[in-house]
Amino acid sequence: MKACLLHAPARIESNPLEYGETADPSPGPGQILVRVNVCGVCRTDLHVIEGELPPKRSPVIPGHQVVGVVERTGEGARRFALGARVGIAWLHKTDGTCEYCRRGQENLCDAPLFTGYSVDGGYAERIVAPEKFVYSIPPGFPDEQAAPLLCAGIIGYRCLRMVEIGEGARLGFYGFGAAAHVAIQVARHWGAKVFASTRDVRHQKLALELGATWAGGRLEEPPDKLDAAIVFAPAGEIVPAALRALRKGGRLILGGIHMSDIPSFSYDLLYQERMIRSVANNTRQDGEEFLALAAEIPIRTRVQVYPLRETNRALNALKNDAIPGAGVVKVER
Ligand SMILES: [Zn+2]
Numbered sequence: 004m005k006a007c008l009l010h011a012p013a014r015i016e017s018n019p020l021e022y023g024e025t026a027d028p029s030p031g032p033g034q035i036l037v038r039v040n041v042c043g044v045c046r047t048d049l050h051v052i053e054g055e056l057p058p059k060r061s062p063v064i065p066g067h068q069v070v071g072v073v074e075r076t077g078e079g080a081r082r083f084a085l086g087a088r089v090g091i092a093w094l095h096k097t098d099g100t101c102e103y104c105r106r107g108q109e110n111l112c113d114a115p116l117f118t119g120y121s122v123d124g125g126y127a128e129r130i131v132a133p134e135k136f137v138y139s140i141p142p143g144f145p146d147e148q149a150a151p152l153l154c155a156g157i158i159g160y161r162c163l164r165m166v167e168i169g170e171g172a173r174l175g176f177y178g179f180g181a182a183a184h185v186a187i188q189v190a191r192h193w194g195a196k197v198f199a200s201t202r203d204v205r206h207q208k209l210a211l212e213l214g215a216t217w218a219g220g221r222l223e224e225p226p227d228k229l230d231a232a233i234v235f236a237p238a239g240e241i242v243p244a245a246l247r248a249l250r251k252g253g254r255l256i257l258g259g260i261h262m263s264d265i266p267s268f269s270y271d272l273l274y275q276e277r278m279i280r281s282v283a284n285n286t287r288q289d290g291e292e293f294l295a296l297a298a299e300i301p302i303r304t305r306v307q308v309y310p311l312r313e314t315n316r317a318l319n320a321l322k323n324d325a326i327p328g329a330g331v332v333k334v335e336r
């Protein structure tokens with residue numbers, strides 16, 4: 004099959020993903036083989052490719068927002084029919100036995116495997132995954148539009164669940180990429196007002212189109228004090244700026260898997276019961292709940308589509324903030 008392989012971490016500007024032939028994967032017990040139609044691009048791919056996350060496998064096929072169809076099933080795998088449309092996300096598998104898994108916090112599993120990082124991912128014509136960690140894709144979403152729901156969407160949803168959002172709540176978004184452009188639709192559905200701080204004017208414009216009350220520069224303070232804010236951008240210097248924008252008792256949620264160092268700041272910014280919390284991965288329950296909600300709202304993603312052989316180009320565009328909404332790589336047959 005054709006796939007994009009990463010042999011060693013390198014800056015995305017050097018186009019390190021090598022597009023070429025590699026062996027088809029074969030489904031083991033409990034696994035399914037999925038023919039990939041599309042795979043969404045995500046900032047975590049950049050952290051994997053550029054080595055900000057320590058390498059787990061080499062070579063590796065990145066990509067963890069896969070939409071495709073079940074082509075073959077491994078021994079004992081009966082959950083999906085052949086030809087069913089499914090989604091594969093970041094969480095490939097957990098051990099199911101550690102204290103976090105037993106507590107219902109499988110997102111914090113001590114021995115997790117991640118798609119496109121510890122195991123091969125979706126920038127390929129085929130992929131295998133344990134059927135228990137695969138999602139059904141609700142009807143009503145074309146493949147391209149469904150792909151960004153699988154990481155950007157699910158993680159954004161988990162971030163939103165960490166804050167109390169009622170009618171009229173004031174919610175700040177720092178960074179307005181793929182995750183934020185989905186999360187704003189959920190936040191608006193729940194009646195929140197969204198204030199978007201982001202450096203790129205195209206992203207500010209998209210935020211306003213999607214119903215933001217206000218959009219401004221990356222470290223700019225919104226006109227009202229925020230009940231909560233979510234930082235989607237991987238830049239630590241945003242943290243003090245976002246704390247400054249919170250009301251007393253407000254919550255700050257950090258949505259990224261990696262962030263540059265957070266500069267030191269005065270305790271005054273945190274005092275008065277403000278809170279900072281990170282979000283790590285997601286549980287399968289987050290995924291199931293979010294996909295059902297996405298169909299109900301319904302969420303409409305804005306996507307820019309690239310052919311599989313141009314995955315490097317898609318990821319360069321992501322790094323340069325040149326994708327309004329979400330980027331998606333498509334397998335052409
Ligand atoms: Zn575990």
Ligand SMILES: [Zn+2]
Nearest residue numbers: 045047154155
């Ligand atoms: Zn992701």
